Amino acid sequence: MSQQQIERMTSAPERVGQGTAVEQSRAVAEVQAAIVVAQQCPRNISAAIAEMRQVCTQPFLAERAFYRFPRAGGAVTGPSVHLARALASCWGNVDYGLVEMRRDDSYGESEMKAYAWDVEKNTRTSSTFIVPHKRDQKGGPKALTDMRDIYENNANNGARRVREAIFAILPPWFVEEAKELCAQTLRDGGGKSLPQRVADAIRAFEGIGVTADRIEGKFGRPSGKWTEHDVAQLLISFRSIQQGEITAEDEFPVRVTIDEITGPQDGAVA
Structure with missing residues (x-):
């Protein structure tokens, strides 16, 4: 870090406005009040x-x-x-x-x-x-x-x-x-049967462009054999994709078969 950057980060403002002064006083009063309340209501x-x-x-x-x-x-x-x-x-x-x-x-x-x-x-x-x-x-x-x-x-x-x-x-x-209670709640599915939760999960992922075969490829088994844990993991993945923490392509990559790789190229004779 350069000396100029250090000076920029450590320098104090030359003038403190009235609004800033009021805010500083209010912040100090809030801290004192919080301590009093915590002591009175443990x-x-x-x-x-x-x-x-x-x-x-x-x-x-x-x-x-x-x-x-x-x-x-x-x-x-x-x-x-x-x-x-x-x-x-x-x-x-x-x-x-x-x-x-x-x-x-x-x-x-x-x-x-x-x-x-x-x-x-x-x-x-x-x-x-x-x-x-x-x-x-x-x-x-x-x-x-x-x-x-x-x-x-x-x-x-x-x-x-x-x-x-x-x-x-x-x-x-x-x-x-x-954490364990939340994980158990996800596995329980709010009272819905496992087949219903599987169908809901597939429908939700289709809405963001992820097909069932891509999910099956990730789990290595058909949807009919998914477990409560699998569906719980899907809920976490779905929320993370929605929030931009992970992409659908990273979480559910499209698998390319050997035939697709070695098949005839454009213009080639089959």
């Missing part, structure tokens, strides 16, 4: 566990509780920011958020901070990071200039840091039980 761990178990049985949360994205020829799956936010609400006395600390349009980047704070235990974690105003594409990164695109890019990158910050302050046993 969390009930038994109630927090009961609420977590109840919300994790809801299909709406379970279907959004996991993410999936490609890495090194495979795919990585884990608990999503949606699950993190739901668990923070259940646990109680937790403050979290994402702040754009500085935007530099000249250099095409934003300085962001993600944090999570257990107000009752005074356990806090935060991370500061730089988000380039670029979006990865197959042909290479594309620079973003539209304000809405920059905002969405910052929010998407920041959501991952917020997720990790929340999970860092929650008890691991609390998170692990929630």
